[in-house]
Amino acid sequence: MAKLFRAVIMGPPGSGKGTISERIAQRFGLTHLSSGDFVRENIAANTDAGVLAKTYIERGLLVPDHVMTRLLLPRLEEMTRHSWLMDGFPRTLAQAKALNSTCDLDLVISLNIPYETLKDRLSDRWIHPASGRVYNMGFNPPRVQGRDDISGEPLIHHDDDKPEALVARLRQYKDLAKPIINLYKSKGILHTFSGTDTDRIWPYINSLLSTKIPSTSQTDTQRIPMP
Numbered sequence: 001m002a003k004l005f006r007a008v009i010m011g012p013p014g015s016g017k018g019t020i021s022e023r024i025a026q027r028f029g030l031t032h033l034s035s036g037d038f039v040r041e042n043i044a045a046n047t048d049a050g051v052l053a054k055t056y057i058e059r060g061l062l063v064p065d066h067v068m069t070r071l072l073l074p075r076l077e078e079m080t081r082h083s084w085l086m087d088g089f090p091r092t093l094a095q096a097k098a099l100n101s102t103c104d105l106d107l108v109i110s111l112n113i114p115y116e117t118l119k120d121r122l123s124d125r126w127i128h129p130a131s132g133r134v135y136n137m138g139f140n141p142p143r144v145q146g147r148d149d150i151s152g153e154p155l156i157h158h159d160d161d162k163p164e165a166l167v168a169r170l171r172q173y174k175d176l177a178k179p180i181i182n183l184y185k186s187k188g189i190l191h192t193f194s195g196t197d198t199d200r201i202w203p204y205i206n207s208l209l210s211t212k213i214p215s216t217s218q219t220d221t222q223r224i225p226m227p
C-alpha cells in the first residue's frame, strides 16, 4: 500500500484554507477534513459534544480544547487507511500537542495573506451552511446570485466576516498560531506561502505536494466532513 500522507493547513480567516484544501483534495485524492464542518455536523446531530460546542460558537468563541480533541482525535484514529488534509485544527498549542500524540504529520501549509486582502474577501464571502461550500462574488460567484450551485438553497453571510469583527479574529489567530507555527518549524515540516491571490500561490503548493504524493485522476472529491 502507498504511504499515507497527513497534512494540516493553517491561516487566518479568509486566507483561502477551504479553497486550497478543495484543490488539494481534488488533485491529490486526499480526504479534506474540516473541523468547522465536523463541529456543525455534531450540532445538527445533537450529540453531547455538539450541544456543548454550540454554546461557544453562538458567543463567537472557540470551542474548548478538550471538547475539540474529544470530537476529532477518535475520528482521526479511525482514518488509519486514508491520507488526509486537516483544515481548522489545530487552532491552539494544546490541540497541536494532542494531535502530535495521535499521528505523525508529514507537512504543514501556513498561509500568510495581507490584512486588506482578508478584509476584501470576507466582506464578500457567502456560505452554503449545509455543505460548507464557499463563494465570493468576484473570485468564484455562484451561478445564480444568492443560491448554492448544487442544492439551489440560499447562501448566508456570517456576521463575524464583517470588517468590524475581523481585527479581533485576526489578533486571536496570530496569538494562538504563533507557538503552533514555531512547533512545526522546529519539526522541519512547515511550508509558508505568501501572496494576495490563491491562483498565484496554488502552483507552488501543487509542485511541493507533487514531490511528496502521487497525483490521482480523481475529479469528484468534495469537501468531506469527518466520517
Ligand SMILES: Nc1ncnc2c1ncn2[C@@H]1O[C@H](COP(=O)(O)OP(=O)(O)OP(=O)(O)O)[C@@H](O)[C@H]1O
Pocket: 011, 012, 013, 014, 035, 036, 037, 039, 056, 057, 060, 061, 062, 063, 064, 068, 088, 089, 090, 091, 092, 095
Ligand atoms: N480547532 C478548533 N478549536 C476550537 N474551535 C473550533 C475549531 N475548529 C472549529 N471551531 C469552532 O467552530 C467554528 C466554525 O469553524 P470554521 O473553521 O468553519 O469557521 P471560522 O472560524 O469562521 O473559520 P474561517 O473564517 O477561517 O473559515 C469556529 O468559529 C469555532 O468556534
Ligand SMILES: O=c1ccn([C@@H]2O[C@H](COP(=O)(O)OP(=O)(O)O)[C@@H](O)[C@H]2O)c(=O)[nH]1
Pocket: 011, 012, 013, 014, 015, 016, 017, 018, 019, 020, 121, 122, 124, 125, 126, 134, 135, 136, 138, 139, 140, 196, 197, 198, 199
Ligand atoms: O484567491 C482567493 C481565494 C479565496 N477567495 C474567497 O475568499 C473567501 C475566503 O476563502 P476561504 O473560505 O477558502 O478561506 P478560509 O477562511 O477557509 O481560510 C471565500 O469567499 C473565497 O471564495 C478569493 O476571493 N480569492
